[in-house]
Amino acid sequence: MQNDLALFSELCDELLKEEIKRPVATPIPTSELYNQIDLSLQKDGIIDQQLKVVLKELIKHTPKTASTSFFNQLYGGRKNKATLGDLLAVMLNTSMYTYKIAGPQVGIEKQVLKNICALAGYSKASDGTFAPGGSMSNMMALIMARDHKNGSIRVEGLSKPMTVYTSNTSHYSILKNAVLTGIGRNQVRLVDTNSKGEMLIEHLKELITHDVSNGLEPFFVNATAGTTVFGAFDDIKAISEVCKDHKLWLHVDGAYCGGVIFSNTYKHLIAGLEQSDSFSINAHKMLGTPLSCSIIVTQHTDQLHHSFSNEADYLYQTDGDDYNLGKTSLQCGRRNDALKIWTLWKSVGTSGLEKIVDNQFEMADIARDYINKHKDYELYSFDNSISVCFNYKGISASELCTALYQNAELMVSFGTFKDHEFVRMVTINSLLEKGDVIHFFKTLEAFVADYLLKITTT
Numbered sequence: 152m153q154n155d156l157a158l159f160s161e162l163c164d165e166l167l168k169e170e171i172k173r174p175v176a177t178p179i180p181t182s183e184l185y186n187q188i189d190l191s192l193q194k195d196g197i198i199d200q201q202l203k204v205v206l207k208e209l210i211k212h213t214p215k216t217a218s219t220s221f222f223n224q225l226y227g228g229r230k231n232k233a234t235l236g237d238l239l240a241v242m243l244n245t246s247m248y249t250y251k252i253a254g255p256q257v258g259i260e261k262q263v264l265k266n267i268c269a270l271a272g273y274s275k276a277s278d279g280t281f282a283p284g285g286s287m288s289n290m291m292a293l294i295m296a297r298d299h300k301n302g303s304i305r306v307e308g309l310s311k312p313m314t315v316y317t318s319n320t321s322h323y324s325i326l327k328n329a330v331l332t333g334i335g336r337n338q339v340r341l342v343d344t345n346s347k348g349e350m351l352i353e354h355l356k357e358l359i360t361h362d363v364s365n366g367l368e369p370f371f372v373n374a375t376a377g378t379t380v381f382g383a384f385d386d387i388k389a390i391s392e393v394c395k396d397h398k399l400w401l402h403v404d405g406a407y408c409g410g411v412i413f414s415n416t417y418k419h420l421i422a423g424l425e426q427s428d429s430f431s432i433n434a435h436k437m438l439g440t441p442l443s444c445s446i447i448v449t450q451h452t453d454q455l456h457h458s459f460s461n462e463a464d465y466l467y468q469t470d471g472d473d474y475n476l477g478k479t480s481l482q483c484g485r486r487n488d489a490l491k492i493w494t495l496w497k498s499v500g501t502s503g504l505e506k507i508v509d510n511q512f513e514m515a516d517i518a519r520d521y522i523n524k525h526k527d528y529e530l531y532s533f534d535n536s537i538s539v540c541f542n543y544k545g546i547s548a549s550e551l552c553t554a555l556y557q558n559a560e561l562m563v564s565f566g567t568f569k570d571h572e573f574v575r576m577v578t579i580n581s582l583l584e585k586g587d588v589i590h591f592f593k594t595l596e597a598f599v600a601d602y603l604l605k606i607t608t609t
C-alpha cells in the first residue's frame with residue numbers, strides 16, 4: 152500500500168500543478184477519446200510504470216473542477232480538510248449500516264445530523280440520514296410524505312391518484328422521483344413562478360383546491376431554497392401556511408443553497424424553515440465538500456423509520472436501532488459521506504462554514520456590480536442569489552459558453568428562463584476571491600474581442 156500512496160501523492164502533485172498551469176483542460180472530442188488515451192481493458196495487466204503514464208494522461212485531460220476558472224456547475228473548488236476527511240473515509244472503508252462495522256463513524260454521522268437539525272430550527276427529536284445525492288434526498292422526502300398520508304401504501308401500493316406540487320423552476324428530480332415512486336409524472340403540478348423564479352402562492356392554492364374538488368389526494372409540496380437557474384428562494388413561510396390548511400407535507404429542497412442555514416446574514420432567505428416537515432442540503436455544493444455529501448433531515452423521526460426500516464437478522468446483530476443507521480437509509484451498504492463534512496466543520500467551526508457561504512454571496516455581488524457598471528452586459532438574475540445570469544454584447548450564450556470551453560478559456564454554462572437564454576456564472580466555487588471574478592470577465596471580454604475578430608475576418 153505504501154508504494155501506491157506514494158504514487159497517489161505524486162499524481163496529486165501533478166494535478167495541483169495542472170490546475171494552475173492549465174485551469175481549463177483542453178477537451179478531447181468524444182470521437183477521439185479512445186484514440187487519444189489508452190482506456191482499453193485487456194486480458195493481461197500492465198506494469199506500474201505504464202499505469203502511471205496512463206493515469207497522468209487522464210489527470211491532464213480531466214476537467215479541473217477545483218480551478219478558479221470553473222464556474223460551470225453548482226459546486227466547485229476544493230476544501231482541503233473536507234478532502235482529507237473523504238480520503239480517510241476511503242482508507243477506512245466502513246459501511247454505515249451498523250455500529251459494529253462503522254464504530255465511531257456512526258457517532259460522526261449522528262453529530263452532523265443533530266447540528267443540521269438544530270440549524271434548521273427543527274425540534275430536538277428530529278433526525279435524518281445521508282443519501283447518495285440531492286435527487287435521492289428529495290425522493291426520501293417524497294416517500295415519507297406518501298407513507299405519512301397513507302400508511303398502507305407500503306404494503307398495498309397506490310390505490311388512488313396522489314398529487315405533488317412544485318414550482319416550474321424547481322429541480323427535475325421532483326418529476327423523476329414521481330416516476331420512480333409510482334406517483335406518476337402526470338400527478339406533479341408545476342406551480343407558476345414570478346419574474347424571479349419564485350413560486351406563486353395563489354397559483355399553488357388554486358391547483359390544490361382544483362385537485363381536491365376533483366377527488367384527488369394532494370400530499371406533498373416541494374419548496375426550493377436556491378432554484379437551479381436563478382438561485383431563487385421560495386417563500387417557505389407562506390407555503391407552510393398553505394400546507395397546514397390542507398395537511399400537506401412540506402419539503403424544502405436546499406440542495407443548492409440550503410447552506411444559508413449557516414449564515415446570519417442570509418438565513419432570512421429560508422425564514423419559516425422550522426415549519427417544514429423535511430429539509431435537504433448538499434454539503435458538496437455550498438459547503439464545498441467533495442461529491443457527494445447530501446443530507447436529509449425530518450421532524451418526523453418515526454416516519455423515517457416506518458418508511459425505510461426493514462428487519463434483517465443477518466445484518467442487525469448488535470446494538471440498538473439508534474446506532475444501526477441502516478434502519479433509516481435508502482441503501483444497504485453505504486459509504487461514509489459524513490466524515491468529510493465533519494472534518495471540515497470540526498476544523499473551521501460553524502463560523503468558518505458561515506464565512507464560506509457568505510463569501511459566495513459577496514462574490515456574486517462583485518459580479519453583479521461589474522455587470523451593472525459595464526454597458527456591454529445585460530443582467531437577468533437578482534440580488535441574494537449566487538447564480539449570476541447575463542449576456543454580453545448580445546452574443547448567443549450557448550455559442551459563447553461552448554467556444555470558451557473548446558478553447559480552454561473558462562468553464563461556464565448557460566441557462567434559460569422564460570424566453571431568454573443567458574450565461575449562468577455560479578459563484579459557489581469555494582476558492583474564489585475578488586480577483587478571480589474580475590479575471591472571469593476580463594478573460595471573457597478578451598476572448599470575445601479575438602473571437603469576433605476571427606468570425607468577421609473569415
Ligand SMILES: *Cc1c(COP(=O)(O)O)cnc(C)c1O
Nearest residue numbers: 284285286287322377404406407
Ligand atoms: C443539485 C440539485 C439537486 C440534485 O442534487 P444531486 O446531488 O445532483 O442529485 C436537487 N435539487 C436542487 C435544487 C439542486 O440544485
